[in-house]
Amino acid sequence: MLKKRLGMLLGITLLATSVLSGCGSGGGQATEGSKTAESKAVEESGESSGSAEDSASSEAAEANADSIVIWAFAEPHARYFEWVSEEYKKDHPDVEFTIELMDNVALADRLSVINSSGGEGSPDLIDMEQGTFPRFMTEEQMCLEPLDEYIERDNVVEQMVETRLSLYSYNGHYYGLEHALCPVTMAYRADLFEEYDIPVPTTWDEYKAAAEEFAKHDIYIASTKDMSVISDEVDSLSVLLRAANADFVGEDGKLNITDEFKQVVMDHIAMQKNGQMHAWETQDESWPVFAEDKVATYFTADWAAGWLRDNVPEQSGKWQMAPLPKLTDSAAGVSVRGGTGLGMSKYTNKDKEVLWDFMKFAQLDKDNCVEKYQQIALYPPVYAAMEECSGPVEYYNNQDLGALYQELADEIPTQNQADWRYTFTETFNSNAYDLVEGNITIDEMADILTDAVNAYEESK
Amino acid sequence: MKSKTKRKLQPYLFISPFFILYAIFGLYPTVSGFALSLQDKAGQFTMSNYQKVFADQRFWKAISNAAVYMMGSIFIILPVALIAALMLNSKYMGKKSGIVSTIFFLPNVTSVIVIGIVFKLVLRVNNGLLNTALQTLHMIDRPIKFLSDPFWAMPSILLIGTWRFFGVNSLYFLSGLQGIPAELGEAARIDGAGKWKEFWYITLPLLKPIMTYIVFMAITGSFAMFGEVLTLVQNGSSVGSRDSMLFPVIYLYNSMFKNNQSNRAAAMGYVIAVILLLITSVQRWLFRDKD
Incomplete structure (x- = not known):
């Protein structure tokens, strides 16, 4: 009797264990060549990581040691690589590919470990998110192959928007080919601006004036992350600063806390506190507010422009896109946010000419760039492809967003990189609550940030 | 051969x-x-890695956070677990104690990621379960920023710790309680001892061996805190306002993987180990068998 009870108890516990701890992702993520079932697994799965995936990917890689291994962190990118590798194989039937999809943090952590262990287990090509790149901007951590020779030989600088290429540069060398232009412009509710007779803002001061006007009608000028809760809001604020060449990462990679930085931070806090700007903790909270016609503008990169369509489809035709309000007189009408560069591992044992040939095919070929735009909506940074990525977009009242992005392409500012970015962001986030609550001033915040970055630099 | x-x-x-x-x-x-x-x-x-660690205020902040959490574990989580164990061991529970024990044990087998995500929903500012409940009961006027306000960060983590660990600790206590001979309690009662005296002079001293183990685990667990906080902060680029959720292992991980300071992270690991050794030595001395 006792044994039976114990057995039942054990059974229940085991069942509960498997149910409760089995909430992670399952199944392998690696795909190779013509393995269609596995390809499907990539298409259907989201971001994930873990031992099951690792094991599956290792098995796939071992199945063909000559296979070019590509690490990707985003499902749409992996899907594109699936497609483009198949296209590439039409002319190069002897080349095999293994695409491994993993979580972005896991990808970076694994690369760090690979670096520390001499390169064992490295992929051949790495799809590296721009925010991850600074982690590898030190001599001992740089795991990518400099591409200068190839870039110069194939005249890539003239084919691609230069600022998108320089996003993956460090110590005067290029390390990656960008997927997307990532232009940030301002989506706005044309109907609301018209109804309340408020001019569409072209400067930051006009934007703040519009916020005051909209507040009188119980409408928020925008819906943004709550500055006082744990968030990466400083990253969003950088958008305006970059357009005004006042990013906290200076052109020389040094800390650059300008008056504009202080102004933008304090303006955001003021607008959130005054109820002119809706503040959310998680973005899911913002869509119902959009749906109630309570939000007038939305600063968005091309890759996020579809989020409005996906979350508030009923507002189709009411939104339009315009250049960003300018923070300073000399600011650009467009900013930049995000990006992912395809880089070559310095540990690869494959023929680098073959790898570069595939990189060009995937990232620079006009037709493939157009196909990528159609497949996963990443507007290309390649001039030749821009023309074919234009056309009316129904959601934005048939406005030609592609044409707008093309027009603004050469104004796209540089997104400066620095290895201390993580320290800066962490320090900002750790003190944002006190700044919002008035426990510290923006000047004190600037001092705290400066001290943190200096301490990081000294510790190197 | x-x-x-x-x-x-x-x-x-x-x-x-x-x-x-x-x-x-x-x-x-x-x-x-x-x-x-x-x-x-x-x-x-x-030796500069060790010098830098000793001079690093954030490292000591992490140690201090772990120490506060450790005290919380010992003086909040363990007493709750002991009360639960006493309840399970009472004759009133009868046959129900098996199922109740299983329920108590469930949080311990739940993935830490799931716990982090669920508690993030419980503790969030807008429409968080706890804030909504407190507002509904008119106990607060405006939502509490449990995870942002440095005052509330540690109690929030302790709340999660209590939920997660009181069950397994109560089972440890239960096994200790069941090992105490019933005759000792009977003898004490015959001698006129009340419930409280029986608990204080008979039960508690006899629980010392198991308590030594539980407190040891609470100390090491406090310093090894990682998954819960990492899930709560989610984006990983913050460890709470004023580093209120910075714990030694998280700091070590960030130093190694976010700031590429592998040598310093290794030194940090050794300093943490020595600190743990000292604390657990003190604990063992306090729990030594004086007879």
């Missing part, structure tokens, strides 16, 4: 798998990590 030699070797062969695995996955990283902590990035010998 002679049968005598064979017999001598046999036991070593039987226990060798553990030692081989331990040497590869335990001993080698330990020694290698120590060597790493004594090197600069060029591989030259240096």
